[in-house]
Amino acid sequence: MTIAPSLSRQQPAASVHPGPLLKVEDLSIEFGPKGTAVRVVEGVSFTIDTGAAVGIVGESGSGKSMTSLAVMGLIPSPPGRIATGRILFEGVDLLGLPRSRMPEIRGRDIAMIFQEPMSSLNPVMTIGDQIGEAIKLHQKMGREERRQRVVELLKLVGIPDPERRLGAYPHQFSGGMRQRVMIAMAVACNPKLLIADEPTTALDVTIQAQVLELMHKIRRTLNTTILLISHDLGVIADICERVIVMYAGKVVEDADVKTIFRSPKHPYTRGLLQSIPRLKDENTRLYQIPGMVPLPGTIKQGCPFFPRCPDRIDKCARETPPLLEITPQQKAACWVSAGATS
Amino acid sequence: MLYRLADAIPTIWLVLTLVFIAMRILPGDPAIAALGDGALPEQLAEFREKMGLNVPIWQQYFNFLIGTLTLDFGKSYMNGAPVLDLIARNLPYTIQLTVAAMILGTVIGIPFGVLAAVKRGKLPDSGMRIFSLVGYAVPDFYLGALFLIGFALNLRWFPINGAGSGFFDILHHLFLPALTLALVKAAFIGRLTRTSVLEVLGKDYVRTARAKGARENRVIYRHALRNALLPLATGMGLSLLATLSGSVAVELVFNRPGIGRLLIQSITERDYGVIQGGVVVFALMVVFVNLMMDLLYVVIDPRIRVK
Structure with missing residues (x-):
């Protein structure tokens, strides 16, 4: 790997900040006009340490994408709004920063890869220009030097014949190749935190594996901290060592990947794990969590998973469980797992 | 691009034909309009002959199409100046x-x-x-x-x-x-x-x-x-x-x-x-x-x- 040293040289090692790289505290996001607003994310807290790879898993509508957009400061507003909470990046509250400061951070310190590689690239700009722009926005660099760097980035993400492909437009690339271009663009300034929102969902299975391999490579060579959003626990287990499970806008479980697979503490997590197809028992019907995710704003009281929960007790209908520490490595928002019996 | 140009030919032909028909349907005689109400029948006939208005209508149409192809639209009935010049x-x-x-x-x-x-x-x-x-x-x-x-x-x-x-x-x-x-x-x-x-x-x-x-x-x-x-x-x-x-x-x-x-x-x-x-x-x-x-x-x- 001859590329790595020159890539990491671009930015001197960040000033060492004590504590986690990212700390989200009590984050709530609302949509709609005040008064009738619907909370799509409620009281979400988690931390990500420098160098870690953390996954957020959940169904569509669980609030995982909104949480990541909030970190980027990209919640569409109106109609969206951050109602409560703090997002501390290297100890600085991003929500407290003036609006004009966020563009400096986006792309340089925190970068993001999106789900739809087909529509996430500008159709009328060459990919060389689009990657180059990411560099130009944050680093002073001559034209030729910048071009060289774009070529290096394209090599890093495995695009063949990068010198020639610089001048190509997005429509001349396949979905997998476009996602590689997106990744090249995201890591162009060697960000401290890389948020990947369902980076493989829109791709073929074989291409998915290649993109996941590329994410591993990015992590190895650039030492990037990763926040991976997915509905697929398998994808998260492949990249991350810790996983945060979200359901109906709340964090319901937070533990390291091995622990979650061995002994999930929240019944929703258990349901998710049971619904992963396995090669061994191909003849049994795949497990399905009964019922549906509640619409945002419809659960007023109690645990949001109560209507679908196989282990529910009376207390669950009355009181919403907070994220309780089950063991020092594992937290779950479940009264039953925490030992309640009635 | 040449193909696109060729595509335009029927459009132009249609426009030409519509204009030709519309002009002939409209009431009003160009000879009287040019020479005035008091013009003598011989003068009118002479004018029509000079301007090619005395031949059958299909021949007028034909002459008009040929003229258009060669960018020759004839002369103005009013002042005799070539139409192309105008x-x-x-x-x-x-x-x-x-x-x-x-x-x-x-x-x-x-x-x-x-x-x-x-x-x-x-x-x-x-x-x-x-x-x-x-x-x-x-x-x-x-x-x-x-x-x-x-x-x-x-x-x-x-x-x-x-x-x-x-x-x-x-x-x-x-x-x-x-x-x-x-x-x-x-x-x-x-x-x-x-x-x-x-x-x-x-x-x-x-x-x-x-x-x-x-x-x-x-x-x-x-x-x-x-x-x-x-x-x-x-x-x-x-x-x-x-x-x-x-x-x-x-x-x-x-x-x-x-x-x-x-x-x-x-x-x-x-x-x-x-x-x-x-x-x-x-x-x-x-x-x-x-x-x-x-x-x-x-x-x-x-x-x-x-x-």
């Missing part, structure tokens, strides 16, 4: 007017449209809506007359008629008529820009641009606007054609020379040759504009570039 003399004024109106309309319309889209629901957006409603509602000849009375007759800032000579004098004469057409056009382009920009601002690649750290201005002008121009180009083409026909009224109001005025004049005089020639020129311009629009697409959108 057109050549008037065409530059119409082109000046149309191009000036187009530039002015675009320069006013696009920024206003972008502003309205970005400040959606706020004051600039409402202002834009009122402006475009007025722009749609007020006919150009009326607006032209208002400008003429206000700025040329009363304030005497601008000349009241003619086209001027010399660069600055031409611009001076051009300003009011061009502005008249441009305001109507700006209303249309502004509205179209607003819709188009609003749509593009919701696209994933705009979010990508923001995620890179691009500031709002850059997001709008670098990423959104160029994509928004794609649907806009179609609208601008249509609007350019509307300006061509709008120029007819405006040339009359401002008493400017031009193809539009030439046409109106020759219609009242039943000057078949000039009408036919003028309409052919208009049709050619329409075809030309459409071709230019196709070319413009290729410039803006890399996806339709031929590999």
Whole structure:
């Protein structure tokens, strides 16, 4: 790997900040006009340490994408709004920063890869220009030097014949190749935190594996901290060592990947794990969590998973469980797992 | 491209035929119109013979088509000048007017449209809506007359008629008529820009641009606007054609020379040759504009570039 040293040289090692790289505290996001607003994310807290790879898993509508957009400061507003909470990046509250400061951070310190590689690239700009722009926005660099760097980035993400492909437009690339271009663009300034929102969902299975391999490579060579959003626990287990499970806008479980697979503490997590197809028992019907995710704003009281929960007790209908520490490595928002019996 | 040109031939032929038929259906005798009510039957017959009006109608049609192919539209019934000369003399004024109106309309319309889209629901957006409603509602000849009375007759800032000579004098004469057409056009382009920009601002690649750290201005002008121009180009083409026909009224109001005025004049005089020639020129311009629009697409959108 001859590329790595020159890539990491671009930015001197960040000033060492004590504590986690990212700390989200009590984050709530609302949509709609005040008064009738619907909370799509409620009281979400988690931390990500420098160098870690953390996954957020959940169904569509669980609030995982909104949480990541909030970190980027990209919640569409109106109609969206951050109602409560703090997002501390290297100890600085991003929500407290003036609006004009966020563009400096986006792309340089925190970068993001999106789900739809087909529509996430500008159709009328060459990919060389689009990657180059990411560099130009944050680093002073001559034209030729910048071009060289774009070529290096394209090599890093495995695009063949990068010198020639610089001048190509997005429509001349396949979905997998476009996602590689997106990744090249995201890591162009060697960000401290890389948020990947369902980076493989829109791709073929074989291409998915290649993109996941590329994410591993990015992590190895650039030492990037990763926040991976997915509905697929398998994808998260492949990249991350810790996983945060979200359901109906709340964090319901937070533990390291091995622990979650061995002994999930929240019944929703258990349901998710049971619904992963396995090669061994191909003849049994795949497990399905009964019922549906509640619409945002419809659960007023109690645990949001109560209507679908196989282990529910009376207390669950009355009181919403907070994220309780089950063991020092594992937290779950479940009264039953925490030992309640009635 | 040659293929596209060939495509235009049936269109032009159809226009020619329609014009020919329309002129013959209209009441009024060109010979009487040219020579006056008191003309003697022999004089009328002589005139008809000279102008090729005494042969059967299908032969007139045939001669007309052949003439058009060789760009020979005959002579004016009124003053005997070759039609081609009349057109050549008037065409530059119409082109000046149309191009000036187009530039002015675009320069006013696009920024206003972008502003309205970005400040959606706020004051600039409402202002834009009122402006475009007025722009749609007020006919150009009326607006032209208002400008003429206000700025040329009363304030005497601008000349009241003619086209001027010399660069600055031409611009001076051009300003009011061009502005008249441009305001109507700006209303249309502004509205179209607003819709188009609003749509593009919701696209994933705009979010990508923001995620890179691009500031709002850059997001709008670098990423959104160029994509928004794609649907806009179609609208601008249509609007350019509307300006061509709008120029007819405006040339009359401002008493400017031009193809539009030439046409109106020759219609009242039943000057078949000039009408036919003028309409052919208009049709050619329409075809030309459409071709230019196709070319413009290729410039803006890399996806339709031929590999």
